[in-house]
Amino acid sequence: MTTLAQIEAMDAADALAGFRAHFHLPAGLVYLDGNSLGPLPIRAQARIAQVTAREWGDGLINSWETAGWIDAPARIGDKIARLIGAGKGEVLVADSTSINLFKCLAAALAMQPGRTVMLSESGNFPTDLYMMQGLAGLTGARCEVVQPDRLLASLDASVAVLTLTHVNYRSAAIHDLAAITRAAHDAGALVAWDLSHSVGAVPVDLESAGVDFAVGCGYKFLNGGPGAPAFIYVARRHQAAAPSVLSGWLGHREPFAFDETYQPDPGIGRFRCGTPPILSLLALEEGVDLLLEADQAALRGKQSALSRLLIELIGSHCEGMGFTLASPHEDELRGGHVSIRHAHGFAIMQALKARGVIGDFRGPDILRFGIAPLYLRFGDIYEAVTRLVRVMREEAWRRPEFNRRASVT
């Protein structure tokens, strides 16, 4: 059993420890929800103030050029590309994950005449399934949502595109992105990966896996701020043939020519649509920049160690209290969070939040703890489990106020 002294030694030896000071983390709080909303990078606060006062306030309309607003979606996209094994000009920041997935799926359908099925799995993040359903209603394409163990067998000649989330939002189980992509390609299907729980959390190499399309979220492990814009990846080899069905003016090859006929940008730029929300967009850049300063392999190593420690401490300190692990045991199969089942999971998480440990709950019985190695300490994990033990011993979770289901997040 790992002792407190050993945990303190782990923090003392942590080469990434210095990054914590770059975040605003309220005193006394153990924040294990960075997979829902990453905390505020101190620099983002300064950047937002600067964008507001100097760029919007003083620069006004000129800031589209002078402050580089117009190029920001591609510039930040190129930075995110470095986190997911993509090349320059393959990633763009725009809109939301849901809308970007719609763009990918619609392009894939158009590129696969004669194939009409969008395939996914039960247990995928709901918005991905919903966007498929909306697109199906619009186009006559068909959604096929199968049990995970039926996925590969369902890859037949009717499948235009397979879409999956790389790291499962509930269990944190990681799909084998390269193998599944290969299987889809072997069946003549394209793939669209949702990297929302992957980017900034687990290694992704889109290029070596030959991935066609991907999307992901800006406000989780990228620490881009609430509702930060999302990103879209389209492999360079597909860009000229992938139609942009949400063909807004900023995706036009010459938006300021004000042509009446849409002529798409030749590259990733065609997946821009309307005008991007600049304040939210530039806050995201600070989160991405900070993440890029860290060694990605070291981050993943520390994340695995933090996760192992959490699993070990719950196992030892909470033995017999009714907790079971809902995430894979093996580090290499587990993404950026640790999920634990408990029959009273909802109330326990509420009680834990009241004690200053912020995780979240996913029905029916999952306590989800985000493990972000950029700002978490091994001591935080110890503290979280200590407070969890107290909640359980005192049966604090039985109180009525912790059993009211009003949570929206």
Place this chain on the structure above:
Amino acid sequence: MTTLAQIEAMDAADALAGFRAHFHLPAGLVYLDGNSLGPLPIRAQARIAQVTAREWGDGLINSWETAGWIDAPARIGDKIARLIGAGKGEVLVADSTSINLFKCLAAALAMQPGRTVMLSESGNFPTDLYMMQGLAGLTGARCEVVQPDRLLASLDASVAVLTLTHVNYRSAAIHDLAAITRAAHDAGALVAWDLSHSVGAVPVDLESAGVDFAVGCGYKFLNGGPGAPAFIYVARRHQAAAPSVLSGWLGHREPFAFDETYQPDPGIGRFRCGTPPILSLLALEEGVDLLLEADQAALRGKQSALSRLLIELIGSHCEGMGFTLASPHEDELRGGHVSIRHAHGFAIMQALKARGVIGDFRGPDILRFGIAPLYLRFGDIYEAVTRLVRVMREEAWRRPEFNRRASVT
């Protein structure tokens, strides 16, 4: 000819003059581009700082509930509703104008089985035409873009939806929204109005005109900040039957139930899609709140007076210099900006900007001056024309640096 003394008297008598102090306006600058990007409301600066430090920084994930983030799209939508003659629960802030128009057109097509045409006019803002084209490519519906004088004659039994921009982005000419809506309805078509250049600028009464759908922009006369989210209006009578094809999780009737099948919110909420960009969204609220504090009829009156003054002064001070009015003469037919043609319009606008008068240029020959009565003074109009006269007398616009076409805005 209006004299400077008279102009000073107009400012002294202006009941709205106090609003100017609520904006950050750089000293010496005459800002006539609020129809492209409204200036920074002082309160927005404080609000953004508060949202960043207190809500994101301290409140973290809890702010979705405790700071009211989750309700903000509907709350701000209800406020915008008051500016366009809509009811509570008919307007939502979400995504961009382009994407919201896509939602409206797709819903309208689905509601009109047997009708396959989306009708619009040449000269409409390009993104609206582009979004029609994208949707047509996806669904097999057909775009018909006709000359303005052919619009009413084109309203036949094939037309599912007519979409127009209420105030033309080049000429500022106002369409007769009520009459055209009536004509479309008489032909069995639905209407989707783009209010981007109307909201906060000219009176709009959607309810009395029986409008079906509308969209509009947050960063022009609403002063919501660069790329502020847009809004969507769907008449209450249509909401239950209007499918939301961009069916993201926040449009689900119970997003946090994480169902695998999309069940739309019963009301306007179904037109939410992904997670909204909170920093940009809440900045918009300050702009809207400020506008709502002003008497809307007084605003429109002052705007007409400012516009008349600009037209008069250019007519008298720039006589024989080659300028002609590209906007309607009549106040009631002219929206929130004044457009002036000149063969050297591009270079003249560049030279004028260098003298601290910010307007914009729309090819091939239009100088466009946004007239925002909330913060402009009659003296600003006088100053703008004075500087324009100087540019013309000195032929400053002939300089090479003013003839390089690099402008993106």
